[in-house]
Amino acid sequence: MVVSVRTSSTLSLDASTWGAGRVIGVRTSSTLSLDASTWLDYSKGVRYLGVPLFLSRNKSKDFAFVKEKLEARTNGWKSKSLSWMGRATLIKSVAQASPVYTMSTCKLSKKLCNELDGVVRRFWWSPKKLSNKCYTPMAWKDLCLPFEQGGLGFRSYESFNETMIAKLAWWVLSGIEGAKSLLARGACKLVGSGDSILVWNEPWIPRLPDFKPVPKASLDIIPCLTVAQLMNEAKSQWNQNMLSSLFDQDTILAIQNIPRWRVNQQDRWIWLKTYTGEFSVKSAFREACQVDQGIEVNAVMKKIWQTQLHQRLKMLLWRIAAGVLPTSDSLIRFLPNLEISCPFCNVCGESVIHLFWECSLARAIWFGLSGICTDHFQPACGVDLVEVIVFPCVDLVDAFGCGFFYSQRGLNS
Numbered sequence: 036m037v038v039s040v041r042t043s044s045t046l047s048l049d050a051s052t053w054g055a056g057r058v059i060g061v062r063t064s065s066t067l068s069l070d071a072s073t074w075l076d077y078s079k080g081v082r083y084l085g086v087p088l089f090l091s092r093n094k095s096k097d098f099a100f101v102k103e104k105l106e107a108r109t110n111g112w113k114s115k116s117l118s119w120m121g122r123a124t125l126i127k128s129v130a131q132a133s134p135v136y137t138m139s140t141c142k143l144s145k146k147l148c149n150e151l152d153g154v155v156r157r158f159w160w161s162p163k164k165l166s167n168k169c170y171t172p173m174a175w176k177d178l179c180l181p182f183e184q185g186g187l188g189f190r191s192y193e194s195f196n197e198t199m200i201a202k203l204a205w206w207v208l209s210g211i212e213g214a215k216s217l218l219a220r221g222a223c224k225l226v227g228s229g230d231s232i233l234v235w236n237e238p239w240i241p242r243l244p245d246f247k248p249v250p251k252a253s254l255d256i257i258p259c260l261t262v263a264q265l266m267n268e269a270k271s272q273w274n275q276n277m278l279s280s281l282f283d284q285d286t287i288l289a290i291q292n293i294p295r296w297r298v299n300q301q302d303r304w305i306w307l308k309t310y311t312g313e314f315s316v317k318s319a320f321r322e323a324c325q326v327d328q329g330i331e332v333n334a335v336m337k338k339i340w341q342t343q344l345h346q347r348l349k350m351l352l353w354r355i356a357a358g359v360l361p362t363s364d365s366l367i368r369f370l371p372n373l374e375i376s377c378p379f380c381n382v383c384g385e386s387v388i389h390l391f392w393e394c395s396l397a398r399a400i401w402f403g404l405s406g407i408c409t410d411h412f413q414p415a416c417g418v419d420l421v422e423v424i425v426f427p428c429v430d431l432v433d434a435f436g437c438g439f440f441y442s443q444r445g446l447n448s
């Protein structure tokens with residue numbers, strides 16, 4: 036992954052140490068290079084909305100600032116003479132509420148959560164004391180119970196963190212629910228060990244519709260059957276007897292053609308709409324558009340954009356194929372008095388086919404440039420005409436013609 040930083044200079048580096056990455060850009064005016072370790076030094080302490088942007092292996096250290104802030108707060112309150120009620124209010128509305136953003140986006144370590152509880156606990160029981168030891172006549176977990184259960188409604192940091200992460204997960208799940216039908220069109224499990232895949236309920240056979248097998252007629256299905264149970268003991272091959280007892284021949288063939296990952300690896304999700312199996316927005320967007328409109332791939336239209344022509348010419352070809360070129364024959368519907376004869380020959384009406392194929396001028400150009408005799412083919416519509424260009428065919432070249440070779444390149448030049 037390449038990270039570039041631009042300020043009054045541009046720093047760029049290859050940070051292979053970061054797996055799947057984030058790209059950061061900062062602008063300046065000259066260029067220098069950094070190695071990954073230097074960059075990692077830079078990345079330390081970089082925060083976004085108060086939360087570290089890059090996490091190290093030591094999460095307690097990364098989030099130590101939460102404890103430091105909390106200690107600073109409670110130490111500030113030590114000088115004040117606060118009542119028990121005043122302390123309870125400060126704990127609930129300030130101490131336990133201030134790290135809410137961090138806690139709703141990151142899962143803190145259990146150790147850190149306990150330490151945070153410790154800071155608040157000490158402030159609660161003995162706010163003036165500096166030492167760690169204090170008299171605690173009631174367990175903290177009991178103080179964290181709601182009023183009606185005899186507690187004071189304090190929050191344990193760990194439970195609060197868990198709750199906030201659950202809220203985040205809820206948003207994600209709601210989002211997944213909305214995108215489920217789109218995901219189902221491309222998401223499939225890649226069989227590794229097969230332990231985590233339910234044969235009848237999960238997608239795991241890429242060649243089948245829905246990627247799920249259909250049981251043989253009159254078969255009593257076992258809902259919890261896993262894909263691992265369809266393999267031999269070493270998991271190196273499928274258990275043929277098992278397969279033939281459950282599925283029809285087509286399904287068995289599809290199962291045998293599944294690309295296996297590694298036998299001892301865990302099963303994982305792949306996205307079947309890209310070659311790499313990785314999800315991409317582009318592929319998903321295409322999938323969403325295609326299926327929503329039920330439009331099949333048009334080979335000619337697709338090929339237009341893959342040719343080596345200039346972009347401007349590609350657009351012309353697209354306009355011809357799509358039938359949106361403003362030739363007289365189409366404009367006459369809106370302008371009844373329009374002169375419709377071809378401006379080049381003044382003989383026939385002006386249409387796409389005439390202009391680009393039948394007109395004497397067009398015929399001369401085709402023959403002169405590529406040796407194509409237009410009599411050999413009669414296009415019926417704009418798409419046919421474009422097909423001649425994007426899918427060149429030697430049959431059109433006049434056997435006696437003195438023209439050049441006919442190829443896309445020849446046309447292009």
Ligand SMILES: [Zn+2]
Nearest residue numbers: 377379380394
């Ligand atoms: Zn003409």
